[in-house]
Amino acid sequence: MCTTTEKQKMNLLPILDVETQNNIQQPIQVRPQLPAVVAAREQLSTARIRLTFSGNDVATFIRNEAAQSPGSWVKLFVPSSNGEIVGRAYTLRKFDLGKGTFDVDFFTHKNGPASSWANSAQVGDTLTFAGPRDGGFSLDPISEWLALIGDETCLSAIQVILSNLPSALPGIVLIEVDDPDEHKPFFVDQNMKLQWIKRTHSPLGADGPILKSLDNITRPQGRGQVWVAGESNSVKAISTFLQEKWKLDKESIRTKGYWKKGVAHFRS
Numbered sequence: 001m002c003t004t005t006e007k008q009k010m011n012l013l014p015i016l017d018v019e020t021q022n023n024i025q026q027p028i029q030v031r032p033q034l035p036a037v038v039a040a041r042e043q044l045s046t047a048r049i050r051l052t053f054s055g056n057d058v059a060t061f062i063r064n065e066a067a068q069s070p071g072s073w074v075k076l077f078v079p080s081s082n083g084e085i086v087g088r089a090y091t092l093r094k095f096d097l098g099k100g101t102f103d104v105d106f107f108t109h110k111n112g113p114a115s116s117w118a119n120s121a122q123v124g125d126t127l128t129f130a131g132p133r134d135g136g137f138s139l140d141p142i143s144e145w146l147a148l149i150g151d152e153t154c155l156s157a158i159q160v161i162l163s164n165l166p167s168a169l170p171g172i173v174l175i176e177v178d179d180p181d182e183h184k185p186f187f188v189d190q191n192m193k194l195q196w197i198k199r200t201h202s203p204l205g206a207d208g209p210i211l212k213s214l215d216n217i218t219r220p221q222g223r224g225q226v227w228v229a230g231e232s233n234s235v236k237a238i239s240t241f242l243q244e245k246w247k248l249d250k251e252s253i254r255t256k257g258y259w260k261k262g263v264a265h266f267r268s
């Protein structure tokens with residue numbers, strides 16, 4: 001059980017900022033920064049690193065129900081190259097309630113402070129984090145199928161969402177990555193069809209590799225739901241495609257730009 005002070009730390013905070021989700025401005029709470037220590041490091045593939053975070057505040061934080069909702073995320077605060085502390089969004093991949101830890105899987109692209117920090121992080125290093133924030137996914141009980149679409153930055157969210165679905169739900173999972181061989185094995189239920197899509201350097205938009213794959217897939221029958229995240233321009237192009245070609249209404253497509261080419265600290 002959390003103490004009153006702990007609950008206050010997590011919930012009773014002023015609304016101080018806004019963010020945009022699906023074109024709707026939403027008030028968000030600015031939450032306190034809590035300390036965490038790197039307790040373990042695992043190289044998942046050439047460009048993906050799993051860091052396990054621990055500490056007294058982490059142990060309390062993971063008991064917050066909101067932290068455990070599929071796709072929920074935190075801001076991690078890391079030093080930038082000029083020494084300034086900057087916040088970046090990362091999905092909560094796993095919890096260990098017994099050990100009081102959570103895991104974050106970092107895709108270490110070449111450029112940013114969070115990616116660089118994760119690349120060099122060692123057991124014992126510290127940072128602060130704030131959250132949790134909602135991942136924007138909830139399964140509509142009348143959905144007859146689900147599509148999950150993303151890139152390396154969304155692997156955690158997709159895996160957490162998949163592990164919380166009713167097993168009979170059919171659907172498709174499309175993930176664009178640099179090297180599909182790096183990411184196997186990746187568990188999906190037998191009703192879900194998983195496609196790894198190799199990143200090409202074709203321009204974003206109509207030529208994007210995910211759009212090409214979608215064009216070759218027959219739209220599942222019945223009422224469906226799509227969650228799509230990743231590079232912001234790609235996300236927009238995929239959403240437009242789904243509305244125009246698959247005739248899905250906007251309400252059944254949940255989108256989130258996780259990053260934007262050429263933009264540091266992108267917020268959608």
Ligand SMILES: Cc1cc2nc3c(=O)[nH]c(=O)nc-3n(C[C@H](O)[C@H](O)[C@H](O)COP(=O)(O)OP(=O)(O)OC[C@H]3O[C@@H](n4cnc5c(N)ncnc54)[C@H](O)[C@@H]3O)c2cc1C
Pocket residue numbers: 073088089090091092104105106107108109110111112113114115116152153154156157257258259260261262263264265266
């Ligand atoms: C809700 C949410 C959850 C997220 N969860 C995860 C997660 O679990 N794991 C994860 O790895 N990422 C995740 N991301 C994406 C991550 O926050 C961004 O990639 C972020 O930009 C990384 O910060 P940075 O300091 O490394 O780079 P920034 O300083 O933000 O950007 C510096 C430069 O790097 C480029 N860049 C940023 N991301 C990428 C990328 N993926 N590939 C190529 N170039 C890039 C930018 O365009 C910019 O030019 C999530 C984002 C959101 C919004």
